[in-house]
Amino acid sequence: MIRWKNYPRSVLAMLLVIHVLAHIDRNMLLGFSPQITRDLALSNAQYGLLVGAVWVLSYGVMAVFMGTLADRFSRTRVMAVGILIWSVCTAASGAAHNFEQMVVARFLVATGEAALVPAAVSLLTELFSAQRRSTAVGVFFMGIPLGVGLSFLLAGTLGVTQGWRGTFYLLGMIGAVIAVCLLLFKDRRDAHEASPRGAPFVQQVRGTLDAIRITPAVLWTIIGFAVVNVVFAGLSFVQLWLVRERGFDAAAIARQIGLLQIMFGVLGSAVGGVLGDRLGNRMRGGHANVIVAMILLCGPLMVAYRFAQPGSPLFYTGMCASFFLPLALYGPALSVMHTLTPPQMRSTVTGFAMLLLNIFAIAMGSAAVGAISDRLNIAGSSHALTTALLGTDFLVIASAGFFLLVAAKVRANTPCPSGGQLAPQCQCSQ
Structure with missing residues (x-):
C-alpha cells in the first residue's frame, strides 16, 4: 500500500482538485440557468428553491452527519462515497425532465458534497504541522472561487457543444472515476494515537x-x-x-x-x-x-x-x-x-x-x-x-x-x- 500520508503536498493537491470539481458540480445549475429554466419550464420561485433551500437543507444537516462518520471511520472512504453520490446525482440532474426530479437530484448532490469539507479539513490538520496548517486549509478553499469561475466557463464553452445535459453527464463520469481511485488510499484510524476514532x-x-x-x-x-x-x-x-x-x-x-x-x-x-x-x-x-x-x-x-x-x-x-x-x-x-x-x-x-x-x-x-x-x-x-x-x-x-x-x-x-x-x-x- 502506498504510504500516501508521507506526501502531504500531493494529498493537498488531490483534495484541491476534488474541491474544485465539487464547486463546479454545485454551480453548473447557475451557469446553465437560462437553458435549464427554459427546458424544464421552471418558475423563478422554483429555481430559487433549487439553488437555495433545497441545497441548504441537505448540505447543512448532512455536513454534521458526514462529519461524525469521518471522525469514526476512514476519511478517504467517506469522501469517496460522498463523491460517488454527488457524481451519480450530477449525471441524474442531466436526465431530469421536471422540477420534482431536479429537486431530488440536487438534494442528493448536496448530500454527497457534505462529506468533503469535514473529512478533508480534518485530514489536512493531521498531515500539516500547526505552523503550516492555515496555509494548507487556505489552499484547499481555493476550490470555491476556482470551481465557481470554471462552472461558468464550462457552461459557456463545453455547453455549446454538449448542451447542459451532456455536460452534467460528463461531470458525473469524471467524479465517479475519481471516487473509485480515492478508495485506493486507506486512512487507517484504529491503533493510531494521532487519529483516535x-x-x-x-x-x-x-x-x-x-x-x-x-x-x-x-x-x-x-x-x-x-x-x-x-x-x-x-x-x-x-x-x-x-x-x-x-x-x-x-x-x-x-x-x-x-x-x-x-x-x-x-x-x-x-x-x-x-x-x-x-x-x-x-x-x-x-x-x-x-x-x-x-x-x-x-x-x-x-x-x-x-x-x-x-x-x-x-x-x-x-x-x-x-x-x-x-x-x-x-x-x-x-x-x-x-x-x-x-x-x-x-x-x-x-x-x-x-x-x-x-x-x-x-x-x-x-x-x-x-x-x-x-x-x-x-x-x-x-x-x-x-x-x-x-x-x-x-x-x-x-x-x-x-x-x-x-x-x-x-x-x-x-x-x-x-x-x-x-x-x-x-x-x-x-
Whole structure:
C-alpha cells in the first residue's frame, strides 16, 4: 500500500482538485440557468428553491452527519462515497425532465458534497504541522472561487457543444472515476494515537456539543465564522444591485464580477492562509488576531464601496475586498477550531460550522436581504438594495467582536516569552 500520508503536498493537491470539481458540480445549475429554466419550464420561485433551500437543507444537516462518520471511520472512504453520490446525482440532474426530479437530484448532490469539507479539513490538520496548517486549509478553499469561475466557463464553452445535459453527464463520469481511485488510499484510524476514532453518531454529537460548550473559544469562532460569511448573502445580490441601482450593463458587469471573484477569491485563500501561519503563530492572540485585522481592513472598504462613484478606484477596491475577505478567513478560522478541538471531533466540529454557515449566512441571510429590499421598494425607496446590503456589510464588521473574544481567551492562555520562544502552558500573561 502506498504510504500516501508521507506526501502531504500531493494529498493537498488531490483534495484541491476534488474541491474544485465539487464547486463546479454545485454551480453548473447557475451557469446553465437560462437553458435549464427554459427546458424544464421552471418558475423563478422554483429555481430559487433549487439553488437555495433545497441545497441548504441537505448540505447543512448532512455536513454534521458526514462529519461524525469521518471522525469514526476512514476519511478517504467517506469522501469517496460522498463523491460517488454527488457524481451519480450530477449525471441524474442531466436526465431530469421536471422540477420534482431536479429537486431530488440536487438534494442528493448536496448530500454527497457534505462529506468533503469535514473529512478533508480534518485530514489536512493531521498531515500539516500547526505552523503550516492555515496555509494548507487556505489552499484547499481555493476550490470555491476556482470551481465557481470554471462552472461558468464550462457552461459557456463545453455547453455549446454538449448542451447542459451532456455536460452534467460528463461531470458525473469524471467524479465517479475519481471516487473509485480515492478508495485506493486507506486512512487507517484504529491503533493510531494521532487519529483516535470518534463515537457513534448520537454519542459523537453529544460529546462534540459538550466540548464546544466547555471551550467558549471554539463556540465564538464558529459563530464569528458564520456571521462573517453573511458576505455571501450580499454577493448573491451584487449583480442585481449594480445593474438596478448603479447603472451597469448586466452582461459587462457579470464578466467583471466573474473575473474579479476568481482572482481575489483565490488571492484571499492564499494570503489568508499564509498570514494565518506566519503572523498567527507569533502573535499572543494567535490566528484570531489575524482574522480581526483582515476584517477591520476590508470591512470599511466594503461599506465605502456602496457609496463610491461607480467605476472609481475606491469602488473597485471595495468590490475586490468583498471577494477577498470571506475566502481569506477560512484557513485561520478553521485552524483555530481544530487547534482547540480533540482530534476525534474535528470533522464533526467542521460539520457544525458548515451547518450554521449554510442556515444563518446563506439561507437566512439571503432571505433577509430579499425581504428587506422588497419592503423598502414598496415604501418607495430608490436605494433598497443598497440599504439591505449595507446591513450585511455591518454584520461582517461586527463579527470581529467574536474573534476579539477568541483572541483574548487565547492570549490569557498564551505562554510567556522564554528565550524568544513561547513555552507551553505558562499563565503569567494575566
